[in-house]
Amino acid sequence: MCGLLGMLTSGGDAASYVAAVEQALPCMRHRGPDEDGTWHDDSAVFGFNRLSIIDIAHSHQPISWGPEGEPDRYTMTFNGEIYNYLELRGELEEAGYTFSTSGDGEPILVGFHHWGAEVVEHLRGMFAFAIWDTTERQLFLARDPFGIKPLFYATTDRGTVFASEKKCILEMGPAIGLDPALDDRAIEHYVDLQYVPEPETLHSGIRRLESGCTATVSPGGDVTQRRYFRPRFPARPVTKGREQDLFDRIAAALEDSVTKHMRADVTVGSFLSGGIDSTAIAALAKRHNPNLLTFTTGFERDGYSEVDVAAESAEAIGAEHIVKIVSPEEYAEAVPKIMWYLDDPVADPSLVPLYFVAAEARKHVKVVLSGEGADELFGGYTIYREPLSLAPFNRIPDPLKKALAMFSRSLPEGMKGKSLLERGTTPMEQRYYGNARSFNWEQLQRVLPDARRDWDHTDVTAPIYAESVDMDPVARMQHLDLFTWMRGDILVKADKITMANSLELRVPFLDREVFAVAETIPYDLKIAEGTTKYALRKALEQIVPPHVLHRRKLGFPVPMRHWLAGDELHDWALATINESGTEHIFNIPAIREMLAEHRKGASDHSRRLWTVLAFMIWHGIFVEDRIHPDIEDRDYPVEI
Structure with a gap:
């Protein structure tokens, strides 16, 4: 486990970027306080922070390996754990390969030589890694099937930088000529969904390698991404009695x-x-x-x-x-620190x-x-039972269904049956957008004056739904939530x-x-x-x-509705709104009104308020440079 950071240069001048990598590494020392260091050749420079979990005395990173006649052909920096590394090692040893460590990183390198890009199909674990092939002059990036481990990247005319945390790329920004402009569309997606959807980040020049994908890049070239994992739910009825x-x-x-x-x-x-x-x-x-x-x-x-x-x-x-x-x-007190660690806000x-x-x-x-x-x-999720309750609507002819949809819109808010009619007459692709949407269009316009109707959650959900047309309704919802x-x-x-x-x-x-x-x-x-x-x-x-x-799901519930309305967090929230330098993004008076309405009990705006408050604190840290979280430089014992 570690935090990785590296750069593939366009001009073969990697040595001139070693200092920038070394300067950026401490931004994610928390990911690996046990060891740190850098490696470079003419084209690539790698840095790492290691949290030693397996083969503690060895398996240092970056790790190099090569077949006979090509010593150190490949160099890798790796974040994650490969849980079937013992089985992989045995399989590769039977194929004639030898190992110099007993950790889970070296089997990836040897497997990459043996299977090429298909090595990811053999890995059982969580991972993000980068391999530089000095013979083919190509960088290979990979991320685990579900996206457990992150991998950010940015490309400028000076090269491609990749890292476990976005803040490291921002730290290297001046050295690589990166424009730190914000992405207006990603901001709107965040406010709409409470998170920034992959592959976006709130900075327009920085993107994420998507879950279940690999990518290749050559010096001076673009990042070419390929999806290797496409989850499917091809379920068939189980034989009765089995x-x-x-x-x-x-x-x-x-x-x-x-x-x-x-x-x-x-x-x-x-x-x-x-x-x-x-x-x-x-x-x-x-x-x-x-x-x-x-x-x-x-x-x-x-x-x-x-x-x-x-x-x-x-x-x-x-x-x-x-x-x-x-x-x-x-x-x-902890919120500013958490927003710093997150890189982009998550309103959870x-x-x-x-x-x-x-x-x-x-x-x-x-x-x-x-x-x-x-x-x-x-x-x-309880919402997965919705297709059962809405099943009778599937037998209603489309003309009648459209008439019922129009009728439902005329009913007053809160009237019994209105929600059922609306949901039953609305296609799944329009009514289900995952577990996170906190603003409808009218509410979004209230807080984001410049919101665009063509930037909404369907940007994210439509391509995912298109992949699931042959699945049952519950599987389609699961498929959407996975992505x-x-x-x-x-x-x-x-x-x-x-x-x-x-x-x-x-x-x-x-x-x-x-x-x-x-x-x-x-x-x-x-x-x-x-x-x-x-x-x-x-x-x-x-x-x-x-x-x-058979206990119902609860998770980590937070009394946010009560705290924002009461003395616990109301004044803190109001101060956050008043001090924020986001008036060019948000309608600040409207947000104050929302907080006042929430305090009076007129409406429960807790979810929407928290979405805005999280962004304001993030903006104060990464854009305004106004909030400076107290990030502890903690030294943990290596052996626990």
Whole structure:
């Protein structure tokens, strides 16, 4: 695990950029405080910050390797973990290759020589890496199938820079001639969706390599991207009476994934909420670590904490449990630091409690497991049941459906049946945009005076929907969430917020072998018996405690609605609005009105307000240079 940074120069003058790379590396020291350094030849310069997890004494980066007669042909810098590296190593040794380390990085390099770009098809893990081939004079970039690990890049006439964190590229901006202009379209997408969708960033000159993609670039050339992973849900009905076979395959795949995710030369713990996903991971992890530590967070306000349920689960599986309670004051104080770590804002209030529980976990372990991805793979969101409730509308002739749609628009807001009519007469491509949209068009115009009607969430969702026309309705929603909410929000916060604390987070649900089983589940076994993730729940009956098995999803709920209306955060929010230098972007008086309406209880604007507030703080850091977060330069012990 590390933070990577590198540059492929256009003019063969890499030595002149070593100092710029060295100056930018400390921006992400939190990703790898154990080691740092640089490497370069005439064309390329690589830098790294290492968090030592596997083969601690060796496997230093950047790592070079070459076949007989071409020593050090390839050099790589690598962020992530390859969980099947032992199996890969054995396969490559049988093919005649030898290794000088026992880590998980070298098999990637040897595999790249053996399989070429297809090496990514053999990797089971989370990764972002760059390989410079001195013979072919080509840089190869790759990112894991689901987008667990990030990779940013920017190209100017001086070369292509790539990094685990955008702030490193911004730091190198003057050296590479990068224009730091903001992207108006990305800003509008962020306000619309609460996150910046891939491949965009809020800076127009910096982009992200998309999840499940590789890219190649030659000196002076453009970045050419290729998708190697296209998730599908080609489910067919399970033969009557054979459902248990499916449940057994799910359980076996997940147990195998957790087993491989436990591979480390340091202590591995587990996050634990009150839900089935993290509980399943922790229960399986306990089989491999009798002294497993679990961690959770919550708030003192009733109804906004899973601490008690998580403690009960920890006791049931026999794990030692550690709890962090977050106060409103701690919450507000941490927001600027979190926005700095994020690179681009994500308007998800659960980022803050995650930050605190990660900080607490890092005092005890260096790696944690978590349950991200289960909802997208196994059908866990309540909204996935919507196609069942709207099924009768499928039998209504189109002319009548259009008439009902017009009638629904004439009904007053809040009237019983209005929402059902609107949703039932609206195609899925228009009504479902993932879990994140916080503004409708009228609300968006209220806060963004220059909003353009041709820049909206359909820019992001339409191409994804086009790939899923042959899927069932639930699978189409899952497919959309894999490419939007999961990689735009869930995995961004999972990576950035844990790495902010020099803590590696592993997500066993997001494993290619687990997905290979999950994609075969028919929709009726995802949302059967009035629940969600039905097949997964059946598979976990002998793994998770009964009190969790059918409990509804809660996650890391935050009492934002109450805090913004009350004394806890209202004054802080008002000060943030008044001090922000974003009047050229937002209608500041309208946002003040929204806060006042929220305080009076006239409307619940908490989600929309938080979206704007997060951006204002981000803007104050990265654009105005007005907010300077207190980023601790923490030294953690290497051995935990």
